[in-house]
Each structure stands twice: as C-alpha cells, then as structure tokens.
Amino acid sequence: MISSNKIRSYNFFLKAERTTPQVSIDDQLDEMYFKGRCSPEMAIYFFQPIEEAIDRYFEQGKKRLKAHFSLEYINTSSTKCIINLMRKLDKRVRKGQQIEIFWYYEEEDEDMMETGEDLSDLLMAIDINILEYVEGDEIDPRKSLSA
Numbered sequence: 001m002i003s004s005n006k007i008r009s010y011n012f013f014l015k016a017e018r019t020t021p022q023v024s025i026d027d028q029l030d031e032m033y034f035k036g037r038c039s040p041e042m043a044i045y046f047f048q049p050i051e052e053a054i055d056r057y058f059e060q061g062k063k064r065l066k067a068h069f070s071l072e073y074i075n076t077s078s079t080k081c082i083i084n085l086m087r088k089l090d091k092r093v094r095k096g097q098q099i100e101i102f103w104y105y106e107e108e109d110e111d112m113m114e115t116g117e118d119l120s121d122l123l124m125a126i127d128i129n130i131l132e133y134v135e136g137d138e139i140d141p142r143k144s145l146s147a
Contacts, residue, residue, distance in 0.1 A: 012053035021052055021071060025057055032067045043077035051085060065089075066096035070133075072106070074115065086119055086126070093125035101128045106135055 016022035021036035032054070040046040057065070067089065074082070089099050101123075103116030113130060120128035 012050075012057070014050070020046055025053055027057060027060070027062060030062065030064050030066060034067075034069045034071060036071065037073045038071050038078040038082075039073060039075040040078065043075070043081045044142055046078075047081040047085060049128065051088065052131060053084070054088070058097065060143045063096075066100045066102065068102045068104065069116075070104040071112065079115065083119065083122060085089075086123060089127050090123045099126055101126055103128050105130070107132055 012023070012025040012029060014020070014023040015016045016036040017042070019037060019039045021034045021038045023032075023034050053063075069082075086101065089101070093099050103112075103119065105112035105116060113132070116128055116130040120130065
C-alpha cells in the first residue's frame with residue numbers, strides 16, 4: 001500500500017515504529033488494520049492523522065469498513081484515543097454506515113481480551129468481534145471472516 005490521495009481511491013499507511021503500530025486503510029478491501037505496540041508518548045498526536053484519514057475515507061462515499069485491531073500492548077492514553085475513534089465509528093453506524101470491528105488478542109493474554117470486552121461495552125451500535133490467536137500465527141482476516 002502506498003499513502004496517496006486519488007480521486008476515486010484512498011489508501012493510508014503508517015509504518016510500525018518501536019512505540020506505534022502499523023496502521024493502514026485500504027479502500028479496495030474496505031478494511032483498516034492496527035497491528036503492533038501502541039504506546040506513543042503523545043497518543044493524541046499519533047491518532048489525529050488516523051482519524052482524519054478515516055474521515056477522508058468516508059467522505060469519498062464509502063459506506064462500509066472492517067476495522068481490525070491486533071495490538072500486543074496498549075497504554076492508557078492510547079486506550080482513550082481508541083475509545084474516541086471507536087465512538088466516532090459507532091456514530092457512523094447509527095447514521096447508516098456498515099462498520100465491523102475485530103479485536104484480536106494473543107492466546108492467554110487476558111488483559112488484551114478484557115480491553116476488547118471493555119471497548120465493546122462502550123459502543124451502542126457496534127459489537128466488537130473478539131478473537132483469540134496463537135503466538136506465531138499470522139492473522140489473515142480474509143481466511144477466518146466472512147466477506
């Protein structure tokens with residue numbers, strides 16, 4: 001994926017760093033991915049361009065999105081930003097857009113499982129699909145989820 005603005009297409013990509021996850025939005029697949037550690041010092045500044053990218057994605061007329069979160073660790077300020085992001089997605093669903101959220105956690109990582117459950121409890125219109133995976137397995141949502 002290449003970060004670009006096209007007239008009919010929008011893709012967004014942030015490379016994973018030591019304290020930030022890889023984030024991508026692919027408008028061909030109508031999917032967004034967060035993968036890695038999420039503990040930036042100034043989380044609000046990390047999440048701002050992501051929220052703007054999501055807005056641009058929907059501004060181009062998109063009606064559906066599958067959001068995949070596979071995070072190894074998330075700090076408190078990032079959790080607050082993800083709550084804000086998910087609440088914005090929840091509002092979009094209440095306005096008629098189709099959004100699914102998938103929260104992946106590593107086998108026996110109860111903290112990340114509970115984080116997904118807590119996030120799900122905060123949303124009114126979206127149920128978060130909470131899925132366990134085994135360490136070393138590559139998560140390919142297209143293999144395990146319906147289109």
